[in-house]
Amino acid sequence: MTNAAIIVAAGRGTRAGGDQPKQWQILAGRPVIDWTVAAFQAVADLARIVVVLHPDDLPRYAPANGIEVTPGGATRAQSVRNGLEYLAATSDGTPISNVLIHDVARCCTTPTYISYILSEIQAGDAPAVAPALPVTDALWRGDAGQVIGTQDRAGLFRAQTPQAFVFTDILSAHRQSDGTAADDVEVARASNMPVRIVDGDEDNLKITHPGDFSRAAKLLEQHMDIRVGNGYDVHRFGDGDHVVLCGVKIPHTRGLQGHSDADVGMHALTDALYGALAMGDIGRHFPPSDPQWKGAESHIFFRHAVGLVSENGFSISNLDVTLVCERPKIGPHAAAMQQALSTITGLPIDRISIKATTSERLGFTGREEGIAAQATATLVKT
Ligand SMILES: Nc1ccn([C@@H]2O[C@H](COP(=O)(O)OP(=O)(O)OP(=O)(O)O)[C@@H](O)[C@H]2O)c(=O)n1
Numbered sequence: 454m455t456n457a458a459i460i461v462a463a464g465r466g467t468r469a470g471g472d473q474p475k476q477w478q479i480l481a482g483r484p485v486i487d488w489t490v491a492a493f494q495a496v497a498d499l500a501r502i503v504v505v506l507h508p509d510d511l512p513r514y515a516p517a518n519g520i521e522v523t524p525g526g527a528t529r530a531q532s533v534r535n536g537l538e539y540l541a542a543t544s545d546g547t548p549i550s551n552v553l554i555h556d557v558a559r560c561c562t563t564p565t566y567i568s569y570i571l572s573e574i575q576a577g578d579a580p581a582v583a584p585a586l587p588v589t590d591a592l593w594r595g596d597a598g599q600v601i602g603t604q605d606r607a608g609l610f611r612a613q614t615p616q617a618f619v620f621t622d623i624l625s626a627h628r629q630s631d632g633t634a635a636d637d638v639e640v641a642r643a644s645n646m647p648v649r650i651v652d653g654d655e656d657n658l659k660i661t662h663p664g665d666f667s668r669a670a671k672l673l674e675q676h677m678d679i680r681v682g683n684g685y686d687v688h689r690f691g692d693g694d695h696v697v698l699c700g701v702k703i704p705h706t707r708g709l710q711g712h713s714d715a716d717v718g719m720h721a722l723t724d725a726l727y728g729a730l731a732m733g734d735i736g737r738h739f740p741p742s743d744p745q746w747k748g749a750e751s752h753i754f755f756r757h758a759v760g761l762v763s764e765n766g767f768s769i770s771n772l773d774v775t776l777v778c779e780r781p782k783i784g785p786h787a788a789a790m791q792q793a794l795s796t797i798t799g800l801p802i803d804r805i806s807i808k809a810t811t812s813e814r815l816g817f818t819g820r821e822e823g824i825a826a827q828a829t830a831t832l833v834k835t
Pocket residue numbers: 461462463464465466467468469474476505525526527528529530532533555556557558559659660661
């Protein structure tokens with residue numbers, strides 16, 4: 454069975470305020486959208502994850518590995534419909550069985566909770582399951598600041614997402630809908646689909662108003678596992694006409710010597726990732742004694758470390774590397790290095806820092822005998 458998730462993120466967040474829509478605002482160190490997407494990425498049984506974005510926002514999003522993106526519509530329901538149609542149009546050969554539909558604004562949801570909702574739809578006894586919390590407070594009707602009546606709370610629930618559906622059923626229900634429903638349960642019920650209520654989660658709040666940001670930040674920080682790793686590497690100069698630094702080939706009067714392509718910057722970054730995971734170093738994973746790595750391109754090592762990061766449930770929050778050399782000059786190549794590292798990690802450019810320093814002509818780097826690199830990586834698990 455192939456399971457998919459749609460994260461709707463095409464709203465404008467008018468009630469939440471701020472200088473940009475809520476999904477792009479920084480919360481506990483990273484954009485709201487990244488928290489939500491990371492929680493879904495950590496669920497092994499989801500074969501596809503589609504993020505539905507406002508057309509204006511498409512250029513600003515660098516999707517992480519495996520994440521797909523499609524444009525949204527004018528209402529939440531239209532955005533969901535676009536996500537469903539995208540999945541239908543791109544699932545030839547591997548039909549989707551179940552789909553989870555989630556608000557990007559519910560960024561405190563966890564992989565455990567998403568897996569629970571998935572297991573409930575996979576139980577196969579209902580075409581739709583939706584999480585909700587029974588209303589526990591007394592309910593009043595009010596007008597002009599005055600209580601004007603009371604409302605029986607029996608049988609009332611607060612609806613949450615992710616809501617889960619048999620894919621073909623909810624696709625057909627949305628095709629018959631007028632695109633104005635508040636959520637997908639409303640769409641399902643309009644098609645006479647039975648919807649089973651499953652346990653909601655008080656922590657699965659939706660950022661709607663400005664005050665919700667601090668509540669969400671507290672919840673995220675409470676569950677966050679942050680790791681920092683550092684890496685250091687040196688390669689000596691020898692004959693050659695170029696060096697490779699952080700994935701970029703730079704013409705130079707000499708080359709760097711090493712068992713691999715001697716990309717000292719990428720080696721330091723790779724070790725920073727292994728270090729943050731407490732998983733040894735580059736020599737342990739790729740022994741210099743093994744001839745298969747002779748002359749290897751360093752992105753192989755770096756990609757391996759990046760893969761271990763996600764396999765262990767972490768995502769990279771930022772990377773920072775300092776290259777120590779008199780020459781070549783790094784500044785003119787820093788943007789290309791950021792791009793090369795971004796292509797491999799899926800990190801936005803503004804989370805990848807490339808710095809350089811000379812050692813004031815002191816020591817082996819000052820005498821231009823070699824290049825040193827020092828790197829730091831921060832990993833986050835929610
Ligand atoms: N045209 C729309 C409208 C909403 N959404 C998404 O639907 C979810 C729930 O909507 P809401 O919390 O109301 O978000 P906004 O529409 O962004 O907020 P507001 O109503 O305050 O403008 C959000 O993840 C939002 O991004 C969407 O994908 N497309």
